[in-house]
Amino acid sequence: MSSTPLPNPEAMPDAGPDGGPDAGADVALLRGVLDSAPARVCVVSRDRRYIYVNREFAEFAQRPVEEILGMRTRDLVGEEVAGRLDPHGDRALAGDVVNIEGWIDYRRNGRRFIAWTFTPFRTVAGRRDAFILFMRDLTDQKLREEEAEANRTQLRAILEGIADGVNIVGPDARLVLANPGFLRMYGFPPQLGAPGTPLADFIRHRLRRAELRPEEDPCEPEEALVLRRVADIMTRPPGRLEETRPDGTVIELRTERLPDGTLVNTYSDLTLRRDAERARRASRDALRRNERLSAIASLLAGVAHEINNPLAVVAAQSLLLAEEAEGTPLAERAEKVRRAAERCGRIVASLLASARQKPPKREKVDLRAAVATGLDLTAEVAREAGIEFATDIPPDLPGIRGDADQLAHLVGNLVGNARAALAGTAPQPGWRPRILVRLRAMSDAVELRVADNGPGIPPELRERVFDPFFTTKPDGEGTGVGLSLCRTIAKAHGGSICVEEIPGGGAALVVRLPRPA
Structure with a gap:
């Protein structure tokens, strides 16, 4: 393609007063610069004819330079494009510099995103008979921006719709992004989710709700705690950890660290999963x-x-x-x-x-009589073994409904269990084995307590002793059935049984049976 002729050198600002060789050199230099520019450049006269185009413009128009020069703009770009750009050309002819950008449909080149600059072009005589039009094609850049924005919009929609919490913290310990799930999970106000929020603000919010870690001292100054937590978070290695919040919610935190130090954190509520596992x-x-x-x-x-x-x-x-x-x-x-x-x-x-x-029989039971029946044989055996046996049974106990034979059997088993515990206790100076059977009325239940001053039951075994076939006795001396049946009988009567520690040593097996409504 041949070089594009420039307008009369006298019309160029750099032309010498005599239009001599210096002016020609300047024009040639300017033409070379414009032909090498990555932007499209043209000069348009007042009557909308091209009087100069650079190489980039001609290549975009897909026409030779000679064909374009002198052509009316409408003939080259069409009525629709010319009608859109002409008002801005009029402003340039009036002396304004106009910058606009936007999408436009060309007949030959399709839809493009262009940034236009309309600049007045003055002749030596000072007349504005033309304007210079600079055009930068930003289509690829704009498409990338629109694609990135679409991806961001899609990502925001996904993050806002999921129940899990997500946040991104920059290397400067400031929030880049936080979805609503994260804010809801920790009860943070919406304003803390704004990008740029310091990580320290989240920690202060939790500290002011008294959400301290087990190792933290509540008497330590707040800012010292904040600085330590920020440092811990920003240096935390990638991986998973679990946190149990004050309300019992179990949250799993997963952390990923990007090469620039940015932290990507995701939070999952495991409470329902843990409940299901239990x-x-x-x-x-x-x-x-x-x-x-x-x-x-x-x-x-x-x-x-x-x-x-x-x-x-x-x-x-x-x-x-x-x-x-x-x-x-x-x-x-x-x-x-x-x-x-x-x-x-x-x-x-x-x-x-x-x-x-x-289910047991549901008959009115005199609990004093049922206990007496249960003690009929076991108490005598205990006394014969040298055990002090005492009862505390008030005369005005309320009646309950149940099965008298089963309740008598329950009492006999509990006393037999206490007698076996005492039999395995080494005698101590001043110590005498004792069993106490006590009944008392409560507001909604009647309590039966069988206590002994034997070795007691270790805390870790206080639930296991009610398991079928579990026994602490030596082989051949116990079946592990008695206390299991006691729990079965208590539950069949709508009650409960548990082990309570006695100060000074020993154990008490406590049965609570509900009173009739």
């Missing part, structure tokens, strides 16, 4: 307990079968003995044997019902 563990534990109780039921069914046959003989013989001894000094003893045989039968049936978790 529920699954509880379900598995309940299943195991049910399996163990089923094994107990099978065991007791076999035991009941083996015991019931000789027990029936004992019961029959005791009845005959009571009849024959009637009116003799042995009558009272024979009657006690008969009653004991009948109670043995009821205890076997009660054990079997408890192990199978059958």
